[in-house]
Amino acid sequence: MVTYSNPVISGFYPDPSICRVEDDYYLVTSTFAYFPGVPIFHSKDLVNWRQIGHCLTSEQQLPLANTWLSGGIFAPTIRYHEGWFYMVTTNVSGIGNFFVRSQQPAGPWSEPIPVAQDGIDPSLLFDEDGRVYFQSVFSGNEGDGVYQCEIDVSTGNLLTESRLIWKGTGGAHPEAPHLYKINGLYYLLIAEGGTEYGHMVTIARSSAPYGSYEPCPDNPILSHRSLKSSIQATGHADLVQAHDGSWWAVFLGVRPVSYPYRHHLGRETFLAPVSWTADGWPIIGNGGSVETVMESPKLNEVRWQTNGTRDDFNDANLGLDWVFLRNPDPSCWSLNASPGNLVLRGNKTSLDQTGSPAFVGRRLRHWTCNISALLEFEPLHEGEEAGLTVYMNERYHYDLAVMLKEGRKVIVFRRTVGSLRTERTLECSEGPFVLQIEAQPEWFHFKIQQNPSNVLEAGSGETHLLSTEVAGGFTGLIIAMYAVCETGQGSPACFDWFEYEPLNG
Secondary structure (H helix, E strand, C coil), X not given: CCEEECCCECCCCCCCEEXXXXXXXXXXXXXXXXXXXXXXXXXXXXXXXXXXXXXXXXXXXXXXXXXXXXXXXXXXXXXXXXXXXXXXXXECCCCEEEEEEECCCCCCCCCCEECXXXXXXXXXXXXXXXCEEEEEEXXXXXXXXXXXXXXXXXXXXXXXXXXXXXCCCCCCCCXXXXXXXXXXXXXXXXXXXXXXXXXXXXXEEECXXXXXXXXXXXXXXXXXXXXXXXXXXXXXXXXXXXXXXXXEEEEEEECCCECCCECCCCCEEEEEEEEECCCCCEEECCCCCCCCEEECCCCCCCCCCCCCCEECCCCCCCCCXXXXXXXXXXXXXXXXXXXXXXXXXXXXXXXXXXXXXXXXXXXXXXXXXXXXXXXXXXXCCCCEEEEEEEEEECCXXXXXXXXXECCEEEEEEEEEECCEEEEEEEECCCCCEEEEEEECCCEEEEEEEEECCEEEEEEEEEHHHHCHHHHCCCCCCEEEEEEEECXXXXXXXXXXXXXXXXXEC
């Protein structure tokens, strides 16, 4: 038996949505206040995924000024119809519900086309008769639930009033609706219970798009609530039929590393088979639960080549792994292909503030990994610093930085945990430094290498203090290179390379 391991996309990649075009599969996830928005992945076998682009790559498509970190882009849906890809989502800090479209999944994608329906987590169904049904979740005149209308997909204009079609089974926070037409029936899939440890997936069906909807007698069809499992908070699913006729679900889950439950990688993307009961109801996984190791799809496995885990910044553009915190200030960063480095110049926005600091990061995707970067930085003013941060949000982050303090160039290790802050200062020499982070399931260890024989232990911090359960919000940890200058544009902080070495998990 050939198996695969969950999650299929590790790290902060929540709210997955999937579509198939012949024997190719495409998947998108949420990004909240990180930029670019909505990464898009490609697979041939549903297990091995590679990122091919982002759907939202300009400030016009994705305005994020002063957005709360867990604001911005909520759950997207991707669908394909008559040669066009459609990605529909919500910018809760901007225009609300909208979609973009493209004939090439890697982009470029169109400017946003607003849809004047309230709510979040929008989805689309292209019906056989040419009608396009638009669903989202909000509290309307008929109460909380899934509301649906018809739209003109060329303009986004509403063609009908929104009508409540299902309130769910009674679980808290119904969300993530997806409507499918399967064997002549309309199946409405949603999540309930909140995107925490009570998360679940439920489904109902009807012979007509507006109902009435009959709930599945075996609801929830996926949930790990109250289960003793290394995977928790499973929910927010989307279904796809593979080109061999089998059915599969992608969904989010978390992997706590301690008890009481604490997770810091964020909500990740999982995969499970879907079976159908004799009377036509889908069940995800093994009777509604999933495992870390499961039997693989019987599709031709395609493992994508990777370019390694080290970035020497020799290209004209940043790789697809890299993200900014909100819309980046173009004066705060640049790439120099020759000699090959990333240059950050700090502005007045610090890591403790809502704004757009000089910040280039990537998701922490493994419990155990080694992270390092070569930094050359000569601060000229008090209040200038540059380094690496393990960042959950403005109030929860660990920083390892070079700075000027009382006229001396020093290394500072800082832990910010809510209203509590600790700092340790170490003396340092002139010249570049290798900043190192050793990530373990329950600890981060920070080090400075000034030369091959001189490695300084800067300090350590517990992973659970940066977990979602402690810090709150909907995101996961980002490892970022950053710079700050309290007086304005700072001295250049040159990062010659950045290396991310996964060890396991």
